[in-house]
Amino acid sequence: MNDARPNSNHFQKLIDRGVPRTSAARVRIDRAFSIICLGITLIAVLALALLLASILIEGFPGLSWSFIERYASRIPEQAGIKAPLFGSIWVASICAIVALPVGVATAVYLEEFAAKNRVTNFLRINISNLAGVPSIVYGILGLTLFVRMFGLFGPIQNPAFEIGGETFAIYYDSTGEPLRVPVTSRNETPSLTTGSIGYIQDVLDGPDGELIFTNNWTPIPLTIVNGDTKFTPAYGVISAVDVVEPIDYEIQKPWYYVQFPFGQTVLAGGLTLMLVVLPVVIISSQEALRSVPRSLRAGSMAMGATRLQTVFRVTLPASIPMIMTGAILAMSRAIGEAAPILVLGVALFITDVPQSLMDAFTVLPMQIYNWTSRPQEEFRALAATGIIVLLVVLLAFNAIAVLIRQKFSRPLQ
Amino acid sequence: MPTASPQPENQTLAELCGRGRPRRVILRLFQEGTVRGLLVGCAMFSILITTLIIGILAYETARFLQEVSVVDFLTGLEWNPLLGADRHFGIWPLIVGTLLVTLVAAVFALPIGLVTAIFLSEYAPPWLRAILKPILEVLAGIPTVVYGFFALIVITPALQGLGRLVTGENTFGAYSAGAAGIAVGIMILPIVTSLSEDAIRAVPKGLRDGAFALGSTKFDTSVKVVVPAALSGIMASYLLAITRAVGETMIVALAAGGLAQMTVLPWEQVQTMTAYMVQIFLGDAPATGVEYKSSFAVAGVLFLMTFLLTFAGYRILLRFREEYE
Secondary structure: OOOOOOOHHHHHHHHHHHOOOOHHHHHHHHHHHHHHHHHHHHHHHHHHHHHHHHHHHHHHHHOOHHHHHOOOOOOHHHOOOHHHHHHHHHHHHHHHHHHHHHHHHHHHHHHHHOOOOHHHHHHHHHHHHHHHOOHHHHHHHHHHHHHOHHHOOOOOOOOOEEEOOEEEEEEEOOOOOEEEEEEOOOOOOOOOOOOOEEEEEEEEEOOOOOEEEEEEEEEEEOEEEOOOOOOOOOOOEEEHHHHOOOOEEEEEOOOOOEEEOOOOEHHHHHHHHHHHHHHHHHHHHHHHHHOOOHHHHHHHHHOOOOHHHHHHHHHHHHHHHHHHHHHHHHHHHHHHOOHHHHHHOOOOOOOOOOOOOOOEOOOHHHHHHHHHOOOOHHHHHHHHHHHHHHHHHHHHHHHHHHHHHHHHOOOOO | OOOOOOOOOOOOHHHHHHHHOOOOHHHHHHHHHHHHHHHHHHHHHHHHHHHHHHHHHHHHHHHHHOOOOHHHHHHOOOEOOOOHHHOOEOOHHHHHHHHHHHHHHHHHHHHHHHHHHHHHHHHOOHHHHHHHHHHHHHHHHOOHHHHHHHHHHHHHHHHHHHHHHHHOOOOOOOOOHHHHHHHHHHHHHHHHHHHHHHHHHOOOHHHHHHHHHOOOOHHHHHHHHHHHHOHHHHHHHHHHHHHHHHHOOHHHHHHOOOOOOOOOOOOOOOOOHHHHHHHHHHHHOOOOOHHHHHHHHHHHHHHHHHHHHHHHHHHHHHHHHHHOO
C-alpha cells in the first residue's frame, strides 16, 4: 500500500484540475445566485406594481358613479361604461352556461369512460392543440359559424328565420316624430291610407328639461296628405310622398326572440367566447377529476354503483372545488378577451343595455381598446378608468367563485 | 343508516333491500347508454371545432389565392394591401414583424421566467412563495388589453427616455416592436414561470439528495442537476409561451404600430399578423374586397404556426411526463 501511494504533488495536480473552486468560493457563488434570483423574481412584482400604479394614477380621478351609469359618447367628459359593462356580464353568462356543462362532460368522458386507445389519444392531443389556438382565430370561427352561419340563412340585415319578433316599418310624421306601422316582414311596404293605425312613442319631460324616451307606444290614426299640401305640424300626419317607402324597419324583440343568422348579437358573442374557453375548461376539469383518489371510485363500484352513479355521486362532488377553480380562470379569460369579439364586428357606439339574446352589444375590453387607441389624453384617462372597472369585475367574479368553492369544499374522508 | 325514518322491525332483509333499489336494471342500463352518448357527443364537439377552423380557413384562403398567386403570397417581401393599384400581398413583412415582437418577448421573459421558477422551487422559503405565487397568478389573470394600455402609457415613454439617454436621439417612436414585445414578455412571464416550476418540482427528490450528498451547494444542484433533469419540461413551457406570444393580439394592435415592414430593429414600428387582422376586421376594408379575404389567409398562416408550436410543445411535454412516472 505504502509503495503505491503517489506523491502529494500528484494529488495537488488532480485537485487543481478537478475542483476548480474552493468550497468557500462555491458557497459565495451560491449566496450571490440566491440574491440575484430574488432580484430577478422581484421584476414580476415590480411589473405588477407599475401596472397597477399607472392605471390608478391615470384612471382613479375619473372614477365615479356617473361613469358607470352613462353610455358611450364622443365627448370624453360625458362618456360612460354602462353598455360594455352589462354587455360583458351578458356575454360571460352565456359563455359560462354553455362552456361549463360541455367542458365538464368532455372531461368526464375522457377521464371516466373513454377506453385508452388511439381515438382517445387523438381527442386529448386535439384539445391541447385547441388550447394553443390564438383567440383571434376563434373570432373568425365565431364570425362564420354564429354571426353569418355560413350565409345559409341570408344576410345579417335580413335574416331568413325569425321567431317571436314584431316588425315595424318606420316613418316620420310632420312633427318629426318616428311613427311605427306594424308589418309582417322586413321587405313589406305597408299600404297606408288615412285612418290606418300607427304607433307613436310616449316621451316624458325630465326634471331638467331633458326628454325621456319611454318604451310605450300609443296608437294614433294616420292622416295622409298630398305631397304638395302645406300642413301644420301634427302627430300622425304624413305626406303622401313619404308613404311610398318606409325610412327603416325596426324589430321589437321580446326576450325569446331568435333570428338565424345570429348577427352581431349577445348570443353570437357568448358562443364565440365559449369556443375560446372550452379547451381551458376541459383541461382543468380533467386535472380535477384525475386528482380524485382511485379508492373512492373503487369503493363506489364495490357497493354496486354503476359508472354513471359513481361519476355523479362520488367523483364529481369530490372534484367540484377544483373544477370551480378552473371555471373561474376560464371565465376571467372570457371577460378579458377583446380579440374574438373585435373580429365579430360589433358596433362601437352602443347606447343601450342588451335586453334579449338578439340585441347588439359591446364588451369592456373592446371599449377599453377603443379608448386607448385614440390619441387624445382624455380618452386614455377614460381607458384607465374602464380598466379599473374591468379589474373590479374580475375581482368580484373571483370572490364569488371562491365563496362557491368554500361552500362545496368538503374533506374527502 | 342513510335514512332518518325509523324502520319497522318485522321487515325482512330482502324487503329492506328492495326498498333501497331505486330502479330496474334495464332502466339503469338505458340511462347509462343515453348519458354515455351525450358525453361522447360533447367530446366530439372539440373535434368538430378543429375541423371547422381548418375547413373555414382553408376555404377562405383558397378563395383569396384565386386572386393573388401562391408564389406572391408566400415569397413576397412587400405587404401593402390598402395601396390601391400598387398593392402587394407578400406575407413575409407580417411574419417578420410577428417574429420580432416574439423575439423581444422571449428574450425578456424566458430567462427571467426560468430564474423565477428556480427561485420559487429551490430557494424561496414557504412564506415568500406564499406571497409570490398569488402575484404571478394575478399577473396571469390580467386581460391583454390592459397590457396594451400599459405598453403605451409606461413602457413606450420609458424606452423613449432610455433611447434618448443612450444615443442622444429619438430612436423609439410612439409605436415600436420593442415596447409591444416587452409587454408581451410580461404577459407570458407567468406562463413560463408556472409551467417551468411544475417541471422543476417534478424532478425526484433523490436526485437533489444525491447532489447534496456529493457536497454540492444549492447553486450546483439547481444548475447542474435539477435544471438539466427538468429540461424537456422547461422547453415545453418555452414553446407554449412562445405560442401565446405569436398569437397575442391586443397588445400588438395597440403598441406595435401599423406599418408592415421588414425590419429587425426593435425601435421600428412593425405590423404583426394579428394586428393586420384587427385592422381589417375593425372596418378599414370593404367586406367583399381581396384585402378582406387576405385576413383569412393570414389567419391560416398564423393558425399553422401556432399549431406546429403547440404540437411540438405537447410532444416534448409527453416525453417529459413519461420520464419520472
